[in-house]
Amino acid sequence: MAGGSPHFPVREDWLAMVSEEVLAPEQVILDAHHHLWDRSEGRYRAEELHDDLASGHDVRASVFVQCRTGYRADLPAALQPLGEVETVLNWCGNQPNFPAAIVAFADLQLGEGIRPVLDALMDASGGLVRGIRNTTAFHSHPAVRSNPTPPPDGLLRSSAFFEGARVVAEYGLSLDVWAYQSQLDEVFALAKALPELSIIVDHCGGPLSVGPYDRRSPAAFEEWRKALQRLASLSNTRLKIGGFGLSVMGYRYADAPVPPQSSVLASDWAPYFSACLECFGPQRAMFESNFPVDKGQFAYRTLWNAFKRLSADFDQSERDDLFWRTAARTYRIDDQIFVND
Template identity: 30%
Template sequence: MTAPRSAPGIVDAHHHVWDLSARDQDWITGPELAPLRRNFTLTDLEPEARAVGVAATVLVQTVTVPEETPEFLTLAACSDLVAGVVGWTDLTAPDVADALARLRACFGGEYLVGIRHQVQQEPDSRWLVRPDVLRGLAAVAEVGLVYDLVVKPHQLPAAAEAAARLPELTFVLDHLGKPPVASGALHPWAEDVRWLAALPNTVCKLSGLVTEADWVFGTTEDLGPYADTVLDAFGPGRLMFGSDWPVCRLAASYADVVSTAQELTARLDPAERHEVFAGTAMRTYGLTVAGSPAAQEAPCA
C-alpha cells in the first residue's frame, strides 16, 4: 500500500457509482428505491463533493461480479477525486490469492485498497467465520489490503470473531453495522459494536445513518446516540466519514450528509475532527491525494 500523507479537505471514505447499461444493480427493487434506478457517475458526484470541500474519495463495490472491480480501478486511475477502491473478489475461491494478484496487476491496480463482500445478504449469520472465508480473508491481509464489513446487527458477533482470529487484517465496519435507527433501539447493537471495537485491528465508518432512519430526514437528534456509541467505542482515530452517495440521496443531499456528520462530531476538538474527516481514512487505506494518475499501457480486459 502507498505510504499515507496528510490531505487537505475532507476524505469521503465511502461512495458508489453504477451504470445500468453496463450491468443491473439487482438490489434496487421496489418503489422506495426507485430514485436510485438510474446511472450515477463520478461526473455527477464531483461537483457535489467539491462544493463541500471533499478532496478525495474511496469508491466501494456494489455487486458481487468480478468485472466491476477492474472497471472501478480504471475510473480511479483516470480521476482526480477517487484515491482508493474497495473492490470484490470471491473470498471462498481456491485461487483467491491469484485473483487478488490479478487485480493488483490491472490498470489502476495501485488504487485497490480493500475488499468487500455483501455479507448482509448471506443467510448464514456466521458466514465470516467459515473456514473457506477465513482463508480468503487471510489472503487479503497477505497482500496488504483491508476488509470492509457490510453486515447487519445480528452478524456483528461473527465479525468480531473473525477480527479476533485475524489480527493481521484491518476490518472496517461500514455504516456502523446498520443499527436500528428507525426503531430507536440501541441494544444489543451497542454491546456488539463495542465488542468489535475492543479489537485494535478494527475501524468504523460514520456512514449510512440517514438511510437507517425513516428517510424523512431533518434532525440529528435520532442519530446522536448511535454516533456517540461508535465515537466512544472506536475513538476519532479509528472512525472515518463516508457519505454513502448516492444511496444517501434517498434521505438527504450530499451537503446535508456532510453537515450532519459535522454536527454529530461537534464535541470533538479540531485534531480529532481531522481524524474523522481525513486522517483515519488516509491512514487505514494508505491513500494519497491529487497528482496525475500513473501512466500505464492499457486497461486489463
C-alpha cells in the same frame, strides 16, 4: 423503493427544495465510502459524483467501494469483478484522487484460490485496490434487507471465508465488512482469529430499526452498542460512521414533502454517533457518505453539514481524524492530498 430495490430512489428535484450554507468550509474531507453505478434504478457515475463534490465542501479524495458495477461476462466467474475496477477507473480517469483507493470484490469463499484474483485486481488498478469487501449482510427477517441480492446465511462463519480473509491480510489489504448488529459477534470472531487483518466495519455496524427491531426500544439500541463495544476491544478493527439513509436504519426522510435539514439529521443521529465514538474514538472512526445509496434521503451538502454539527465539540485534530486522517491511514492514502492547499 424503486424496481424492487431496497434503496430510496434519488429525486434531484426533491433534494433541490432545501439548500443550506456550507458549514466549516475550511474542513478538509476524505469521503471514505461511496459507490458508482449505472442501473435501472438510476445512474451515479463520475459526472454525478462530481456534481455532489462541487456542492461546497472541501472534499479532496474518496474511496470507491464495490457494488457489482461493470462485471466482465467474458471472464471466468472468479475474475469477473475485475471489470468493476476497470469500469470505475475508466469513468473517473479525469478526476485525480476520485477514487484515491478502491475496495474491490474478490470472493473470499475461494480460500487459497483467491490469490490470482487479488493479483489481477491489484494489477488492473495500478495499486489502487487497498481492500476487499464481500456481500455479507444477512438477516432471516424479510424486512431486514439492504442488498438487491441478499447473501446466504453463514458466509462470515465459514472456514473458506476465514482462509480467504487470511490471504487478504497476507497481501497487505484490508477487509470492509457490512454486517447488521445481529452479526457483529461473527465479525468479532473473524477479527479475533486474524489479528493481522485490518477490518473496517461499515455503516456504524448496522444498527437496525425495521422488522423485529424498534429504534424506540432501549433494548435494541443497547444490543447494538454492546456488540459494537466488544468489537472495538480488538485493535485491528475500524468503523465507518454513516449509512443512516439505508432503509434498514429505519429513517423515512424520503416520505416527507421536503428534505431534512442538517440540524434534524444531527439531532436524530446523535445517540448513534456518541456510541460509535465512545467505542472506537476518532482515531479509529471515519465519516462516509455512502452515496448514492443514501442520496435518496438527503443531499450531499446536507450530509456533511450534519457530520460537522455532530463533531463540533471535538478539537481540530479529532475532527481531522474523523473527516480524513483515519481513512487515509486505513487505506494508505497520501496525507499530502489533505495538508496542501
